[in-house]
Each structure stands twice: as structure tokens, then as C-alpha cells.
Amino acid sequence: MLTIHNLTAGYDAADVVSDVSLEVIKGKITCLLGANGAGKTTLIRSILGLNKIRSGRVSFDGVDISSFATHDIASRGITCVPEGRRVFAKMTVRENLQAGAFLERDSDVVAERLLQVFALFPKLEERFGQLAGTMSGGEQAMLTIGRSLMSNPSLMVFDEPSLGLSPLFVKENFRIIKKINEKGMTVLLVEQNVRQTLAIAHYGYVLSQGKIVASGSVDALKDNSELRAAYFGNA
Amino acid sequence: MDLGFIAQYFVNGLVQGITYALVAVGFTLFFGVLDVIKFSHGDVLMLGAFTALALFLGLDQLASPAWLSLIIMLCIGILAMGLLGALLCKFLVLPLKESPPLNTLLITLMFGSVIRESVRLFFPNGSNPKPFPALLPEASINWGNLNLRLDSVILISTGALAIVVTHLIIQKTRIGLAIRAVAQDEETARLMGIDFKKTVLATFALGSGLAALSGISTGLYYQEINFSMGLMLGVIGFSAAVVGGLGSIYGAIVGGLLFAFLQTLGAIWFSVPAYKDVFAFAVIIILMAWRPTGLLADRSAERV
Ligand SMILES: Nc1ncnc2c1ncn2[C@@H]1O[C@H](COP(=O)(O)OP(=O)(O)OP(=O)(O)O)[C@@H](O)[C@H]1O
Ligand SMILES: [Mg+2]
Numbered sequence: 001m002l003t004i005h006n007l008t009a010g011y012d013a014a015d016v017v018s019d020v021s022l023e024v025i026k027g028k029i030t031c032l033l034g035a036n037g038a039g040k041t042t043l044i045r046s047i048l049g050l051n052k053i054r055s056g057r058v059s060f061d062g063v064d065i066s067s068f069a070t071h072d073i074a075s076r077g078i079t080c081v082p083e084g085r086r087v088f089a090k091m092t093v094r095e096n097l098q099a100g101a102f103l104e105r106d107s108d109v110v111a112e113r114l115l116q117v118f119a120l121f122p123k124l125e126e127r128f129g130q131l132a133g134t135m136s137g138g139e140q141a142m143l144t145i146g147r148s149l150m151s152n153p154s155l156m157v158f159d160e161p162s163l164g165l166s167p168l169f170v171k172e173n174f175r176i177i178k179k180i181n182e183k184g185m186t187v188l189l190v191e192q193n194v195r196q197t198l199a200i201a202h203y204g205y206v207l208s209q210g211k212i213v214a215s216g217s218v219d220a221l222k223d224n225s226e227l228r229a230a231y232f233g234n235a
Numbered sequence: 236m237d238l239g240f241i242a243q244y245f246v247n248g249l250v251q252g253i254t255y256a257l258v259a260v261g262f263t264l265f266f267g268v269l270d271v272i273k274f275s276h277g278d279v280l281m282l283g284a285f286t287a288l289a290l291f292l293g294l295d296q297l298a299s300p301a302w303l304s305l306i307i308m309l310c311i312g313i314l315a316m317g318l319l320g321a322l323l324c325k326f327l328v329l330p331l332k333e334s335p336p337l338n339t340l341l342i343t344l345m346f347g348s349v350i351r352e353s354v355r356l357f358f359p360n361g362s363n364p365k366p367f368p369a370l371l372p373e374a375s376i377n378w379g380n381l382n383l384r385l386d387s388v389i390l391i392s393t394g395a396l397a398i399v400v401t402h403l404i405i406q407k408t409r410i411g412l413a414i415r416a417v418a419q420d421e422e423t424a425r426l427m428g429i430d431f432k433k434t435v436l437a438t439f440a441l442g443s444g445l446a447a448l449s450g451i452s453t454g455l456y457y458q459e460i461n462f463s464m465g466l467m468l469g470v471i472g473f474s475a476a477v478v479g480g481l482g483s484i485y486g487a488i489v490g491g492l493l494f495a496f497l498q499t500l501g502a503i504w505f506s507v508p509a510y511k512d513v514f515a516f517a518v519i520i521i522l523m524a525w526r527p528t529g530l531l532a533d534r535s536a537e538r539v
Contacts, residue, residue, distance in 0.1 A: 048426065049425075050422055050425070050426075069425075069430075070422075070425035070426060070431075071425050071427075071428045071429055071430045071431070074425070074426055074427060074428035075428050079426065080426050082422070082423060082426065086420055086422075086423045088415070088416055088419045088420060088423070089419065090415075090419055091415060091416075091419070095412065095415075098412060099412055099416050099424070099427050099429075100427055102409070102412065102413065102416075102427045102428050102429055103427075103428040105409075147427075151427065151428065
């Protein structure tokens, strides 16, 4: 569904990710693991058109989107739960969700999607009129996921959705991602939380210093003892 | 002092205040979406007034009735300045997006001078003040010392209506949602499918159209315009936006009205009219030192 071919990207003089190839399979959860600074966010941003790609290419549903503007990539059905959540702090919950459905002009369809999001996150319905910036971290995490769902995407990219959340919320977050996937959503999940990620993902890639150092089905990754020692601690 | 007298000052101040607020709202919008200060704003206002005047002179030849001329002047003046604002944004402001904000300030300052000098040089006899036609009805009522002119009432209502409409556009429409999203977080807005450039261009068009309205109102009220009128109105509008809290529309309105109120107060206190601006600016400076982020910045929830 999403294929990355030999992608290189970076900032200023330095390449942060180099020659990365990766494939996200329709209907599955593909995870991207790696330590702080490995280049995960940089890779995600390149897919979404927020960072310039230096070489290589990204194709989505068979179309080369490497040179597309971010809003055009969004309109093709890729949505992102960005690192650090980034809710629109000075908008209400309702307006955040409306912004998520920006590309849908039919208000009936938007209303329909709102109901679906509320079914998943009843809390958001309670907090409908609250300013997003005044919500707790956990609530904001729900809101960003809800906001992304509002665009009715075909691929959801999560960049460390559990960062900074309490263990309980982390668990809840993974449960939600699994649930969304079970309804048919394709997911690319960037995480550092290795154990819980491998518990829900189907395929995985490990990024280290900007290069893919391991990949395969989750079971194969779990069995890879070298990786276990190097990246996963004693998970 | 007599009540009618005070009411008279109040009405005059309100006409001024609304004019300033229209300019200040533009500064606030531009700063909201792009974090830039566009210093050619006052000169766009002036050009709006001159565009309207040129249209009037042309329409007068065709013996167009006053009301029709006025409507055409307003529509074309506002649309033309909206277009100019969008072009200016596209070719001067957006290309400098990654460079220091000071560069944007400087380049728009220079562009403002280009507009100003062009009007002075190319408008027939442009260096002299130009009479602006009195197109609004001249009726007025007297209550004691208050002479309430119908044109003041029309100018106040039109300006207030324009601000309310702008507010509704920002708060209730799709493009308004895009403007607010971009103002708060450009990248996330783009991830939602919002076209950043289009949104910024629309914002600049909106702000510049308001400046044109402000310029035409000034012409109608004083029945005179000149090529340098945008300098003072630009500085006042900018001060009003900053003292109210740059980025907040309410702040811009409050700032604009406050400035006019201070001028009025200055005019009453010092019988020499020239002191009113000195007084108003002095108070604004003190207010800015007291509340560096603006009067409304901490209370108003919105950035745009
Ligand atoms: N805007 C930037 N300008 C310059 N260098 C950057 C920029 N953003 C990230 N980097 C560098 O790129 C490298 C990879 O950063 P990146 O954010 O992609 O890592 P990450 O894998 O997402 O890490 P984390 O798990 O901490 O989020 C780091 O060395 C970082 O310092
Ligand atoms: Mg990251």
C-alpha cells in the first residue's frame, strides 16, 4: 500500500536517514522501532511531505507521492498522529475534530464520522466544547487519534503516540490502535515501547542510526536474539 | 462640560476608532497566520482610497448617480486591494518565509514606499491633497450641542459590520477554520489537508480588503486624501493591534477604539489639537510597558 524505496533525507549537511526501504501492507500494522534519534520522525516527515526527500521515492497505492505537497498527500488518504500530539490548543474539541475532517465538505458525512469517533472515545463527546489545550495529556492523545480518524483515512501513521502518557493510558492507546486496525485500517506505528508494540503489530522494521537494521514479521523479530540484546533490552 | 459636547466627541472618536480597528485587524490577521509584520499595510489603505477616487472621477464623466458610484468604488476598491494583498503575499512575503522576520518587515516597508511614491508621481498632481467626493447623505440631527451627522452613523455601522463579518468568517466558515488552524500550527494544519499557501493568501486578501474600506471611509469622512495618509494610519493601526494583543481580533478592536478615545481625550485636554497624537502615543507606550503582550493577550483564548 505504502512503499518506500531507498529513501534518503536529512537536515542541512547531514543525512539523517539513508537508503531506507520499507513497505506497509494493507490492513496490517507495520511498526518502526528505534532508539531516540534513530531518525524515525525524520522518515515519517519525509513520507508526509514535511521534509524534503533527498533521494529515493515514496509511493502510495501505486502513485509516486514523493514530490507531493503535504495537503495533497493528506487528500489521498494518509493521516498522521504527529509526535507530541499537537492538538489545536486554542480550538475546542469540536473544532479540532472538524479540522480533521477539513477535506470533507458534506456536513452529513462529517456528522456521521463524529458519531463513530464518539463511539470510540465517549470522553470526547463529554468534552465537546472544551478548549483542547486545557485537556489532560491522555485526553489530548484521544483527540489527536479522533482528529485523524475524522478524515476517513486509508493509512494512519502514528509517531510515538504513547510518549509521555501514564502506563494506563499507554495500554489504552495500544488497545485503541489494535481496535482501529481490526476494523480494517492500515497502520504504520512508530514506537519505542517495544514489548507492547510487538504485541499488536504484524510486521516490523528496526531503524538504527538512519538505517534499517532488521525487518520481518513480528514473530521473526521477537526471535532475533541479537536484536533483543541490542535494541529491546530484555523485553 | 456639556453632555452634547461630550457626545459629539464620542461620535467623532467612534468613527476614527472603527477606522483604526479595521487597519489593526489586518495586522493581527497577518501576524496570526504567518508571524509577520507587513509594513506596507498603511500604503495599501492609501492606494485603496486613491483607487476609489480614480473610479469616482471616471464614473463622474459617465454621470453615474452618487449611490451607484459609491457602491462601485467600495466593491472595486476592496477587491483590488484584496488582490494586491494576495499578490504581495505571494511574491514578497511567502518567498521570505524561511528568512528572518526582519527581512519581511523591511521588504514590505520598501514596497510601501514604492506604492506611496508611485501615487505621488503618477497620480495627476499626486503630491497635493486631493478632494474626496462627499457621497454620503448630508442629513444631520441636532440635540443641543450634538450634531449627529448621518454620514458618521453610516461609517460607524459599515465599519462595525465589516469587523463582525470578518469575525464570523474566521469563526464560522471553512476558510476561517483553515486560517485558525494555520495560525496555531502550520504543519498540523497541512496534515489535515489544508492548503497552507491558499490559506495565507486568502488571509492577506481579507486584511487588505479591510484596509481599503478603512481608506475609503477616511476619504468619505474628511473629504480629502493624500499620498502619505497611510503612514500615520499604518502606525496607529499597528500600535492598536500591538497594544490590544497582536494575534487577537478582539484586541485589535479594543486597541483601535482605545487609540481614538485617547486622541479625543487629548484633544479635549490640550486645546492645541496637535497634542492629541502625542498624548495618545505616550499613553500607548506606557500601556505597552505595563502589558508587553497586549491588553487582551492573556485573556482572549484565540490566536486569530
Ligand atoms: N529540524 C532539525 N534540524 C536539524 N536536525 C534535526 C532536526 N530534527 C531532527 N534532527 C536530527 O535528526 C536526528 C534524528 O531525529 P528524529 O527526530 O528523526 O529521531 P527519532 O527517531 O524520531 O527520535 P525520537 O525517538 O527521540 O523521537 C537527530 O540526530 C536529530 O538531532
Ligand atoms: Mg521522533
